[in-house]
Amino acid sequence: MNWTRGKIVGRGSTATVSAATCQESGETIAVKSAEFHRSEFLQREAEILSSLNSPHVIGYRGCAITKEPSSNNDGEATTYNLLMEYAPYGTLADVASKNGGFLEEARVVKYTRQLLLGLEYIHNSMGIAHCDVKGSNVLIGENGEAKIADFGCAKRVEPERTEPVRGTPAFMAPEVARGERQGRESDIWAVGCTVIEMVTGSTPWSGAGWNDPVSVLYRVGYLGESPELPCSLTEQAKDFLGKCLKKEAKERWTASQLLNHPFLITKPEMMVTSLVTNSPTSVTDQMFWRSVEESEDRPSWWECHEDERIGVLSCSGQFVVDSTWDMDGADWITVR
């Protein structure tokens, strides 16, 4: 594939990501690049990504070796490039920060379900553990769907091999923090941490002032502590997180089991639909106020946040007016 590099859209610890245009099709793609002599993780990522094919995993488009001006301007450097599907809305963490730092319940449920569908596929069908699940490694595709990305730490878990643990300390399960093993179950712990990140807008442990990775690993691995659950979560959400954050890896639910958890099955839009079905003709309509009271009686995490309520109300609009609308920005225009 011939392509032309465009602007830089992200930088990680190991690589730089640019948008690029495919010359034949005109498609915008993402190109993740690293100097060849430092591209071991990127090549490993390309090898794994090339074997995957799921709407919930960022798409592989190929790889290429190019000659580019070196970073210290002393001639040309050989560069390894991984070509991928382009995700125009950036990462889950970017989407949350644009939304004021955290996401409302409907979107937390939607993204968690899509993340788990991706993990169910890589865990069960491909025998792969991602090993670095977190909001900044989940990309939002052009239709607003969450897609797992950054397979630089991923590993094949069948047959199981002992390898050094990898990933991000704040998202590490107890067995990973102790350096014992890292597998599918450790990804599930990280899903719990990612839900906390979506709800609070912060990585787990940061609220407790534990920004020191070594202290976090000690607390998780040796003191048996789990990240604090946001106070205002619903009982269903707390139960869901409890299944992800079990200290014993074997007791954690699998991605397939979690997909059937009531937290993901009870659709927030049902509440919205009933509100719509009872469509009021004026604000004095009793059904309207009863619907509002019922929804306010529910213990819910957005009791604490007015912004969240506004998010839900705009979500109602989505279902009333046009079910194809998406909250992620594609169909919205800025009104000044």
Ligand SMILES: Nc1ncnc2c1ncn2[C@@H]1O[C@H](COP(=O)(O)OP(=O)(O)OP(=O)(O)O)[C@@H](O)[C@H]1O
């Ligand atoms: N396919 C893509 N489409 C759009 N943006 C992307 C894409 N892939 C990566 N990015 C952007 O580039 C950033 C860095 O990418 P990525 O996390 O894969 O790099 P990394 O070097 O592996 O990072 P880390 O430091 O987490 O290991 C992402 O946070 C995201 O903003």
